[in-house]
Amino acid sequence: MKRNVFQKQSESEIDEPAVTTPVPDTTAEVNTKIPIHEKPAGALTDVINLVNINQVYSEHTPPNVVFKDFNLDIKDIKDEGQFITIMGKSGCGKSTLLRYISGLQVPTSGDVYIYGKKRTDKDRIPMVFQQYTSFEWKTVLQNVALPLVLNGVPKNEANEKAMEMIKIVGLDGHENKWAKYPTLSGGQLQRVAIARNLVVNPQILLMDEPFGALDTITRKQIQVFLRSIFENAKIDPTIIFVTHSESEAVFLSTDIFILDSGPANIRHQFKIDLPQVRNDSVRYSNDFTEYVNKLGSLMEDLKNEV
Ligand SMILES: Nc1ncnc2c1ncn2[C@@H]1O[C@H](COP(=O)(O)OP(=O)(O)OP(=O)(O)O)[C@@H](O)[C@H]1O
Ligand SMILES: [Mg+2]
Numbered sequence: 385m386k387r388n389v390f391q392k393q394s395e396s397e398i399d400e401p402a403v404t405t406p407v408p409d410t411t412a413e414v415n416t417k418i419p420i421h422e423k424p425a426g427a428l429t430d431v432i433n434l435v436n437i438n439q440v441y442s443e444h445t446p447p448n449v450v451f452k453d454f455n456l457d458i459k460d461i462k463d464e465g466q467f468i469t470i471m472g473k474s475g476c477g478k479s480t481l482l483r484y485i486s487g488l489q490v491p492t493s494g495d496v497y498i499y500g501k502k503r504t505d506k507d508r509i510p511m512v513f514q515q516y517t518s519f520e521w522k523t524v525l526q527n528v529a530l531p532l533v534l535n536g537v538p539k540n541e542a543n544e545k546a547m548e549m550i551k552i553v554g555l556d557g558h559e560n561k562w563a564k565y566p567t568l569s570g571g572q573l574q575r576v577a578i579a580r581n582l583v584v585n586p587q588i589l590l591m592d593e594p595f596g597a598l599d600t601i602t603r604k605q606i607q608v609f610l611r612s613i614f615e616n617a618k619i620d621p622t623i624i625f626v627t628h629s630e631s632e633a634v635f636l637s638t639d640i641f642i643l644d645s646g647p648a649n650i651r652h653q654f655k656i657d658l659p660q661v662r663n664d665s666v667r668y669s670n671d672f673t674e675y676v677n678k679l680g681s682l683m684e685d686l687k688n689e690v
């Protein structure tokens with residue numbers, strides 16, 4: 385797979401911004417300098433392991449058990465990126481799962497390993513959220529450069545790298561606009577959030593319903609754009625994506641995991657064997673329709689369960 389966006393970095397260069405998103409539960413992290421994980425050289429190590437995860441909210445009667453002895457292994461595949469989409473009923477624990485991986489939440493008990501190392505409080509994996517999460521009082525350029533600036537990259541160099549990323553996400557010419565609605569459209573604001581997360585060249589990227597607020601046409605365009613970033617990345621990224629849209633899941637993914645709930649378990653797991661390069665024409669193929677129908681029927685079965 386040819387790649388040109390996610391660039392492998394040396395350990396010393398890698399600094400996760402910790403400012404991936406200024407939503408309320410992450411603002412405390414904004415000024416922290418935090419290392420990002422790098423894929424280890426040599427033998428394959430699992431990308432992520434969730435081991436014996438339990439999540440209980442005991443303030444509820446009866447307690448809300450979201451995860452009970454939950455395990456998940458995301459294996460590394462030699463020379464291949466992975467685009468894994470997690471689906472499941474509302475409230476089953478998808479966002480919680482991403483928060484464990486990102487480091488925004490720790491489970492009641494259990495461990496999270498990233499590339500074979502137990503994660504610590506200082507580890508962060510970038511995450512793109514559904515809400516537009518840019519700093520409205522900063523320009524597009526300042527938003528995208530911010531993770532670099534916070535991590536000590538000199539301003540000129542940070543701006544230069546940010547501009548490269550702004551071009552990649554197709555916001556060239558908008559760099560000096562305020563990153564707020566309606567100065568930028570919803571789709572453009574989501575591109576700013578994606579650019580801000582990609583500018584640090586993450587090996588693993590988490591996306592929680594990032595396109596949920598977009599209109600159908602913009603959503604399809606941004607899916608094509610995200611998929612092309614994945615297809616063309618220089619390293620083998622692992623993207624973990626959450627959506628409620630079956631066609632979005634099929635269009636983007638290499639793998640789909642379906643969670644059931646109460647407590648959450650992986651009910652189904654399957655590969656999407658569509659062409660590596662996916663443009664809009666893929667959506668009209670029989671294989672695409674078959675996958676969407678299959679997924680739709682599995683989701684329908686879940687919804688019909690109490
Ligand atoms: N602080 C909390 N206190 C009590 N329950 C909580 C808390 N945070 C999350 N939960 C519960 O954890 C469960 C999983 O929530 P989560 O947000 O992960 O679901 P989800 O699968 O992402 O749902 P959706 O598809 O609607 O986004 C839900 O039942 C939710 O009510
Ligand atoms: Mg959620």
